Amino acid sequence: MDPGRTSHCCVVILAAGQGTRMRSRRAKVLHTVCGRPMIEYPVETALALAPEKIIVVVGHEADQVRKVLEAFPVEFVMQTKQRGTGHAAMQALSALSDFQGNVLVYYGDTILIPVEDLARLIRGRERTDADLALLTAWLEHPAGYGRIVRRDSKIERIVEESDAGPEEKEIKEVNPGIYCFRASSLREVLGCLSNKNVQAEYYLTDAVELLRKMGKKVVAVTSTGAENLLGVNTRVDLADTEKRIWLRRARQFMLEGVTILHPESFFASHRVTIGRDTLIYPNVVLEGTTEIGEGVTIFSNTRIVDSRIGAHVRILDSCLISESDIGAGTTVGPFAHLRAHSQIGAHCRVGNFVEVKKSKLGDKTKSAHLTYLGDAQIGKDVNIGAGTITCNYDGFTKNPTFIGDGAFIGSGSELVAPVRIGEGAYVAAGSTITEDVPPRSLGIARSQQANKEGWVEKKKKPQPAKANKK
Numbered sequence: 001m002d003p004g005r006t007s008h009c010c011v012v013i014l015a016a017g018q019g020t021r022m023r024s025r026r027a028k029v030l031h032t033v034c035g036r037p038m039i040e041y042p043v044e045t046a047l048a049l050a051p052e053k054i055i056v057v058v059g060h061e062a063d064q065v066r067k068v069l070e071a072f073p074v075e076f077v078m079q080t081k082q083r084g085t086g087h088a089a090m091q092a093l094s095a096l097s098d099f100q101g102n103v104l105v106y107y108g109d110t111i112l113i114p115v116e117d118l119a120r121l122i123r124g125r126e127r128t129d130a131d132l133a134l135l136t137a138w139l140e141h142p143a144g145y146g147r148i149v150r151r152d153s154k155i156e157r158i159v160e161e162s163d164a165g166p167e168e169k170e171i172k173e174v175n176p177g178i179y180c181f182r183a184s185s186l187r188e189v190l191g192c193l194s195n196k197n198v199q200a201e202y203y204l205t206d207a208v209e210l211l212r213k214m215g216k217k218v219v220a221v222t223s224t225g226a227e228n229l230l231g232v233n234t235r236v237d238l239a240d241t242e243k244r245i246w247l248r249r250a251r252q253f254m255l256e257g258v259t260i261l262h263p264e265s266f267f268a269s270h271r272v273t274i275g276r277d278t279l280i281y282p283n284v285v286l287e288g289t290t291e292i293g294e295g296v297t298i299f300s301n302t303r304i305v306d307s308r309i310g311a312h313v314r315i316l317d318s319c320l321i322s323e324s325d326i327g328a329g330t331t332v333g334p335f336a337h338l339r340a341h342s343q344i345g346a347h348c349r350v351g352n353f354v355e356v357k358k359s360k361l362g363d364k365t366k367s368a369h370l371t372y373l374g375d376a377q378i379g380k381d382v383n384i385g386a387g388t389i390t391c392n393y394d395g396f397t398k399n400p401t402f403i404g405d406g407a408f409i410g411s412g413s414e415l416v417a418p419v420r421i422g423e424g425a426y427v428a429a430g431s432t433i434t435e436d437v438p439p440r441s442l443g444i445a446r447s448q449q450a451n452k453e454g455w456v457e458k459k460k461k462p463q464p465a466k467a468n469k470k
């Protein structure tokens with residue numbers, strides 16, 4: 001059996017370049033695309049094919065790229081000097097060793113490639129027994145891409161933009177850079193590349209003409225959707241691609257039963273889940289590993305990071321919630337800030353201008369306005385009045401505040417930690433509490449009021465006229 005006829009494949013992803021056109025200190029494939037490093041996309045596409053091996057060619061910031069892909073079953077090869085895509089592919093040969101079959105080669109900056117296109121490409125090569133099958137795409141504005149030069153409708157060669165003459169530049173059929181080689185032909189042709197071109201680089205694209213000259217077979221498989229095969233070269237391309245991915249995710253959520261009022265301003269990372277009948281207003285960002293329950297409403301201008309939001313929670317406008325849990329039926333915001341390790345129970349109320357950090361609020365506890373709760377363990381059914389502050393920091397360490405079930409903290413209170421307010425206890429409004437309040441007692445710590453009767457009348461008595469200074 002000809003091993004080239006099996007569907008076995010290896011994938012080679014070229015990701016060694018700096019990405020000069022990004023004008024960045026960071027290697028291009030490390031740039032974040034919709035919440036994850038660019039390089040994860042082409043690797044995930046490859047994984048969907050269940051290949052024998054995925055080889056990633058690294059160079060610029062190789063260590064960081066390796067680190068980012070730590071959890072992926074890929075093999076790395078190093079391209080120390082970036083001497084072109086053909087040269088990058090050469091570095092993968094040793095890792096391919098004597099593999100016989102399909103070798104898919106594509107670029108780390110092409111991140112939306114549909115797996116179906118790759119499968120079609122493999123089938124196309126096998127069906128025609130070609131040495132190379134490559135995808136081509138039609139673009140209204142082909143600038144920047146290698147152009148497909150055909151003669152008698154057959155593909156003849158690829159000419160790079162920088163080497164193209166004016167007529168060739170008119171060609172709208174482009175090379176998206178997605179190739180399926182017969183392994184043996186790849187080995188053979190890479191040995192014949194030269195760098196005699198405008199950029200003095202070894203172009204992988206020259207393989208087309210060289211293979212043909214060697215009497216080998218090259219076929220073109222036309223892609224159905226060019227928009228998924230575009231490379232990311234500049235930050236403008238990056239924004240265009242991100243837009244496509246964000247919208248794709250929004251669409252997916254909508255199909256799963258989420259109402260998104262303005263999909264164009266909805267941004268969800270790939271590790272976000274959202275329950276049915278959740279309603280999302282414009283301008284909402286969901287990052288990291290975030291779980292949103294069923295029937296939740298998230299109003300405008302909110303960002304939620306690495307958090308779990310229970311069913312039927314209402315998040316009113318303009319909240320920032322990170323690394324926190326919110327129980328079912330709770331209302332948060334507007335303008336609330338839940339910082340790391342905040343655990344809000346069910347049917348609570350965390351209202352406007354309330355900041356919570358590393359604190360636990362039991363079920364049905366309410367803190368409706370203008371409050372800071374830090375390092376506090378608060379029971380259930382507690383009422384926290386407006387302007388309450390847990391003074392958790394003494395300049396050296398963070399100290400805890402404990403508030404028992406059913407306690408009532410009057411407005412404008414300062415609870416100087418470490419301090420404990422007992423179950424069912426009251427703190428009088430405006431108190432500065434420095435000592436524990438026993439259960440079911442009243443803690444009051446403010447100066448006594450004195451009323452001075454008639455004071456206003458005395459104050460308003462006519463003053464003797466001042467001498468005219470003029």
Ligand code: UD1
Nearest residue numbers: 014015016017082083084085088107108109145146175231
């Ligand atoms: C390349 C193609 C062009 C095609 C376009 C599609 C070549 C010569 N040109 O051009 O025909 O239309 O992609 O997007 O192949 N890389 C390395 N080592 C190198 C050089 C590049 O690993 O020495 C990697 C880069 O990291 C990148 C990929 O190869 O991920 C493509 O390189 P890039 O410079 O973006 O090529 P284009 O100019 O876009």
Ligand code: CA
Nearest residue numbers: 109231232233
């Ligand atoms: Ca590119």
